[in-house]
Amino acid sequence: MRGFLTLTVRAVSRVPRRPLSGGRPPAPLGARVLTNPEDIFQHNMWDHVQWTEEETEKARLRAEENSKEKIPVEEQSKYDGEAHKYWDRFYELHQRKFFRNRTWLFTEFPELLPPDTAGLCRPELEQDSRSESGNREKQQPCGSCTLTSHMDTFPGQHAAFRILEVGCGAGNSVFPIISTIRGSKAFLYCCDFSSQAVELIQEHPDYDPAVCHAFVRDICDTRSPFPFPPESLDIILVVFVLSAIHPARRAQDVVTSLAGFLKQGGIMLFRDYGRYDLAQLRFKKGQCLSENFYTRQDGTCVYFFTKDEVHRLFSDAGLEELQNLEDRRLQVNRGKKVVMHRVWVQSKYRKPSLISD
Ligand SMILES: C[S@@+](CC[C@H](N)C(=O)[O-])C[C@H]1O[C@@H](n2cnc3c(N)ncnc32)[C@H](O)[C@@H]1O
Numbered sequence: 001m002r003g004f005l006t007l008t009v010r011a012v013s014r015v016p017r018r019p020l021s022g023g024r025p026p027a028p029l030g031a032r033v034l035t036n037p038e039d040i041f042q043h044n045m046w047d048h049v050q051w052t053e054e055e056t057e058k059a060r061l062r063a064e065e066n067s068k069e070k071i072p073v074e075e076q077s078k079y080d081g082e083a084h085k086y087w088d089r090f091y092e093l094h095q096r097k098f099f100r101n102r103t104w105l106f107t108e109f110p111e112l113l114p115p116d117t118a119g120l121c122r123p124e125l126e127q128d129s130r131s132e133s134g135n136r137e138k139q140q141p142c143g144s145c146t147l148t149s150h151m152d153t154f155p156g157q158h159a160a161f162r163i164l165e166v167g168c169g170a171g172n173s174v175f176p177i178i179s180t181i182r183g184s185k186a187f188l189y190c191c192d193f194s195s196q197a198v199e200l201i202q203e204h205p206d207y208d209p210a211v212c213h214a215f216v217r218d219i220c221d222t223r224s225p226f227p228f229p230p231e232s233l234d235i236i237l238v239v240f241v242l243s244a245i246h247p248a249r250r251a252q253d254v255v256t257s258l259a260g261f262l263k264q265g266g267i268m269l270f271r272d273y274g275r276y277d278l279a280q281l282r283f284k285k286g287q288c289l290s291e292n293f294y295t296r297q298d299g300t301c302v303y304f305f306t307k308d309e310v311h312r313l314f315s316d317a318g319l320e321e322l323q324n325l326e327d328r329r330l331q332v333n334r335g336k337k338v339v340m341h342r343v344w345v346q347s348k349y350r351k352p353s354l355i356s357d
Contacts (some may be wrong), residue, residue: 033329040339046330049341059341066281067288071295079295080246081317082194084218084298089246091196093298096170096204102239108268108346110175110302116163151229155213156187162233164226165190167241168218171201178212189228191217220250222257233261239271242298242313247293247303251313259304259317259324264353268319273304274326274343280304306346319349 026077032044051059056273067155071079079086090098106112156162161184168174168190178190188211192198201207201214215227220239245251255268263269273279279302287294307324315321324347331340 009146013207021139026114031202040330041334041337044332044334047327049330051328051341053166055341056276059281060120062281063292065151066283066285067195067291069285069293071286072291073125074133074250079289079299079301080249081255082299083244085194087194088191088196089290090298091170091194091200094170096200099169099172101176103175105173106180108271109237109348110346111267111269112163112237114181114184115204116155116295126274154228155209156228159187160185162186162228163188163235163237164228164233164258164261165239166217167244168192168201168214169194169197171204171207171214173237173239174201174212174214175204175206178206182208182211186211188212189226189233190214191219191226193218193220202208219254219258222244222253222325227262228261230260231263231266234263234266236262236266236268238268242270243272243303243305245300245303246289246301247309248290251303253318255313259314259319261353262319262351264351266320266351268314268347268349268351270310270314270345270347270349272345273302273308274328274345275304275306275340277304277343278340279330304343307345310345310347314347317349318351320352322347322348322350 029146032043032047033038034049040046059234151157161181163177163186164273165177165188168191171190174188174190177317181188190201191214193216196213196215198216204290213227214262217224217226237341238255238258242251242254245254250277259268280292282292283294287296289295290313292305293301295301306325311324314324325345327344327346328346331341331342
């Protein structure tokens with residue numbers, strides 16, 4: 001295993017330019033680039049690592065090998081049907097200690113930062129008003145106010161900027177977001193199908209119902225209501241959660257139904273495990289459910305995406321690409337002198353605005 005993970009490192013002569021995605025500048029995914037292979041043990045992580053064909057082939061063979069033996073179909077349904085129980089046990093055991101706070105959140109996803117909300121939701125703008133010329137003009141009502149026609153009252157109803165995080169776990173993104181939006185006109189919803197995880201959030205000293213509403217919800221159950229109306233969200237954050245869901249049976253329905261809650265122009269922000277990430281190659285035989293989908297010892301599941309699959313998921317939900325990239329990095333264990341390839345997919349997809357004549 002160690003031999004397999006000890007990879008050749010090619011020097012890169014300059015910082016590679018990432019391709020522009022959707023006409024927008026790429027996200028700042030870090031700029032620590034290894035230009036001299038001798039420096040490899042100087043840092044714990046190197047960015048923008050390119051794989052040789054040989055490395056890709058080695059990884060492909062390794063994944064082929066560890067997925068040869070599939071878990072028998074009759075045993076597989078429990079991983080799907082009882083998924084929330086496995087995650088409940090996970091949070092009972094690890095509490096808040098397993099995942100680290102997502103410190104990269106605002107660097108990679110500056111869209112999460114509430115815009116200057118001044119004037120976005122002023123009740124006086126929701127009625128007819130006079131323009132400077134004295135003519136009566138019909139102002140466009142803001143999202144919050146039209147929403148009351150769908151639902152009488154709901155948490156975050158008066159917010160001018162609404163974020164939802166699905167599969168929020170113990171709050172590693174939730175609390176950084178709460179501390180950032182406090183004092184703004186933004187509101188955060190967060191849900192997880194593990195009631196243990198949601199309790200950890202609600203019991204956290206920084207949890208504040210004035211800014212955040214945490215609730216239990218299985219996002220695969222697309223018919224259950226959410227505590228906000230359709231087309232009411234500016235941002236939906238989907239980090240390391242779609243990988244936990246059956247890729248073929250469920251993921252598309254989940255993304256399509258979530259897209260219905262975005263406002264026009266609202267954005268889905270996605271980050272998750274990429275194909276041939278170290279975590280995939282480390283699986284042993286007998287843990288594979290289907291191609292690139294595995295179950296861990298604790299019964300939780302994980303899928304490894306390509307960016308083309310991610311593109312299909314979001315564009316089939318009617319969203320347009322702003323960014324879709326593979327974030328390939330080299331993780332270094334300086335003590336053991338081992339280097340490992342990490343792969344994540346990071347994407348941003350927007351709900352198009354309807355063009356009216
Ligand atoms: C790998 S953890 C990531 C947690 C969090 N997003 C983070 O980045 O720290 C995956 C989370 O997704 C949740 N999850 C998995 N399937 C879900 C589903 N169908 N509905 C809601 N939450 C789900 C799990 O309970 C778990 O908290």
